[in-house]
Amino acid sequence: MSNRKEFSPKEIAIFQAVLELFREGADISHLTVAEITGKAGIGKGTAYEYFSDKDEMIAKAIFYHAEQFCLSLYEQMLGEKSVYDRILLVLKRIETEIAEANCTFRLIQASCNKTGLGQKIQGMEELKSVYGLKPDEIFDRIIGSDFGTAVSLSEYEQEYLMLAIISKLCGYGIYLQKNMDLQPAKKEAMREMFCAGICREIEDALV
Amino acid sequence: MSNRKEFSPKEIAIFQAVLELFREGADISHLTVAEITGKAGIGKGTAYEYFSDKDEMIAKAIFYHAEQFCLSLYEQMLGEKSVYDRILLVLKRIETEIAEANCTFRLIQASCNKTGLGQKIQGMEELKSVYGLKPDEIFDRIIGSDFGTAVSLSEYEQEYLMLAIISKLCGYGIYLQKNMDLQPAKKEAMREMFCAGICREIEDALV
Amino acid sequence: MSNRKEFSPKEIAIFQAVLELFREGADISHLTVAEITGKAGIGKGTAYEYFSDKDEMIAKAIFYHAEQFCLSLYEQMLGEKSVYDRILLVLKRIETEIAEANCTFRLIQASCNKTGLGQKIQGMEELKSVYGLKPDEIFDRIIGSDFGTAVSLSEYEQEYLMLAIISKLCGYGIYLQKNMDLQPAKKEAMREMFCAGICREIEDALV
Amino acid sequence: MSNRKEFSPKEIAIFQAVLELFREGADISHLTVAEITGKAGIGKGTAYEYFSDKDEMIAKAIFYHAEQFCLSLYEQMLGEKSVYDRILLVLKRIETEIAEANCTFRLIQASCNKTGLGQKIQGMEELKSVYGLKPDEIFDRIIGSDFGTAVSLSEYEQEYLMLAIISKLCGYGIYLQKNMDLQPAKKEAMREMFCAGICREIEDALV
DNA sequence: GATGAATGAGACTTCATTCAT
DNA sequence: AATGAATGAAGTCTCATTCAT
Helix, strand or coil: CCCCCCHHHHHHEEEEEEEEHHCCCCCHHHHCCHHHHHHHCCCCCHHHCCCCHHHHHHHHHHHHHHHHHHHHHHHHHCCCHHHHHHHHHHHHHHHHHHHHCCHHHHHHHHHHHCCHHHHHHHCCCHHHHHHCCCCCHHHHHHHHCCCCCCCCCCCHHHHHHHHHHHHHHHHHHHHHHHHHCCCHHHHHHHHHEEEEHHHHHHHHHCC | CCCCCCHHHHHHHHHHHHHHHHHHCCHHHCHHHHHHHHHHHHCCHHHHHCCCCHHHHHHHHHHHHHHHHHHHHHHHCCCCCHHHHHHHHHHHHHHHHHHCCCCCHHHHHHHCCCHHHHHHCCCCHHHHHHCCCCCCHHHHHHHHHHCCCCCCHHHHHHHHHHHHHHHHHHHHHHHHHHHHCCCHHHHHHHHHHHHHHHHHHHHHHHC | CCEEEEEECCHHHHHHHHHHHHHHHHHHHCCCCCHHHHHHCCHHHHHHHHHCCHHHHHHHHHHHHHHHHHHHHHHHHCCCCCCHHHHHHHHHHHHHHHHHHCHHHHHHHHHHHCCCCHHHHHCCCCHHHHCCCHHHHHHHHHHHHCCCCCCCCCCCHHHHHHHHHHHHHHHHHHHHHHHHCCCCCHHHHHHHHHHHHHHHHHHHCCH | CCCCCCCCHHHHHHHHHHHHHCCCCCCCCHHHHHHHHHHHHCCHHHHHHHCCCCCHHHHHHHHHHHHHHHHHHHHHCCCCCCCHHHHHHHHHHHHHHHHCCHHHHHHHHCCCCCCCHHHHHHHHHHHHHHCCCCHHHHHHHHHHHCCCCCCCCCHHHHHHHHHHHHHHHHHHHHHHHHCCCHEEEHHHHHHHHHHHHHHHHHHHHHH
């Protein structure tokens, strides 16, 4: 984490502008440079001093946000003891994340394309390591630290478990996405069922 | 299913052109009318005789393909007796689907946007019913017919079960998407783990 | 009038369609062939059997209407004795004309352009003679028959008188055009002032 | 007149390009953005930095020219003492105006349409006031200042007088328009007859 | 003779990117 | 270093006209 890249104020202004536009409901493939720099309060030309491309602005903004999200999630998680509570926390954070900028979801979306942006994101492996921690390492640390080494899972089994957990997390995310105006009671019920489901997933794997 | 909408040859040419472009890796928000009509072998203006705008071309093409996918999946499924084999079939079909146009995934993506296209798709409820069967009805028929009425699940439990299954299916899809050049052996192992996982999901729900 | 061109039913259908569209408020430079033939109830291709051009359809339609207008005005005028009453009649007919299709005004407008349509109209001198009577001959016959030969006006004076009268008629037309929702009382007052003005014009010329 | 809107060089380049195209005989509803910006010597996109759409370019160009025309006419008029001489001046200016871009006439034409452009012009009341003087105020100042208050005309009579004068001015304009290659002698004769006619109009009203 | 499906030239407009200041 | 005016390629959509049926 020591080799973490520091961003200049202008870069961060761009990142926050992109996020703010997401929060306002902008669609990722319709963001314009003018909107971004306008919101960031800097000149259009200036942005090109720091980024080679519009796609780079967006891609880095998404990563920046994802990193912030993960780091703060990790810290928060230290307060939770049981796996159940940790997962519940993750689900709650997903809720606010979805309700706000929904950046993670956009990241998944965008990274599945062969668009300029998609390629940019996929080609950002360097970036990930620049962050000091790859997202899945963070994830591993959070969820996996309890059992990762405790039980001997084959490589395949480990990979499957990770996928199964991520699937459920994403499933909950998509569900929220599609049901923005969910009643609190129902949301809570669903959250608990998903949480229990993920725990069962882990238990099944460890037996 | 008798009131199924018939499409004219030009419409189908457009649908297939869109699909073909997807297969070639085009991104949904970067398709151009010129590309589509060029690939379809018709004039640009002709497309506008059949569709009101570009978004409609793409949205209907995706639905058309999804319908074809579901119908053929349903037919194929009749040959499989056990739930396990049915799910295995679905997973295999997802594999070819992903390897080809990956239309279903794009549908999910696009429908989560606030883009013109996203709204177009979301406003297509009528279309779904025109197809005789809504996608989730098809799904229900395939997976759910065995237990849907047999055991009494609460509304929430039913909904969760559906989401859990879809999550795993999507999870497998995304995994494939991200690992296009997977070795057959590993793919098969993963497929079986996902299949077992889904079955366990069902069993857990029914206990 | 014996060499008057007869139009086929299809041609007349086109003429009436154009007029109907004008009545509905269509703008001359935004009429489409599809609209015209649709309203006329004939095929798009059929129209091109009778007219070489869209512009020809519109130009001939306007002339056709103008001719009808003038002929019927001429007939109606036979019932009026005094010059004053005749001019009053013309003004009243202008009122309904403006309220309806406003064809004459469009004719003036269009013929002042160098558009395809404008040139078409300007190049239609042959057409005018086909009609048996040029518009200004009709006009002459209506207004001028009383004094045209009675008093000796120089060529210039005759031309000026004609222009002065037409100017006032057009002036009244434009006034109505710009004040579509005029109160009847005011309209009547204006009509009478214009009528008196035109009569004074004639008197002045004859003194 | 001190709060007069200043236009940037690019805006003026557009205005002059539109005018130049009019001079070359272009039709108002067939001007293209490419033509305008080409003639103006600027990029197509640049025009959209200053105007929201094509109609605005044309509408403002016409107003700009009309304003220039009126202001310079007003100044010139200060040198003429009698009403007769003033009107003669107006007629002469109309001659050059017609011979050149014929902008005023196009303004009248365009503003009578229900086209986008027509509505744009009709919705430009604010613009007119920005100019410091509305066209009819200028007109009033020029022609009317002599008698406007001197004699008591009813509202209707005032309105009619204004219309009668404008009709004759327009009548002269249309006459010139239709007879572009008039011999100087005849033009002069006509001009004087029109001038006398307008003066008579005024005298008649004041009796 | 009648038709209307098919066409493609061409219109408007957007917006990522550059570069002179 | 910062800017934003200028640009033009590229995209969507319209519509007059043709031609096979």
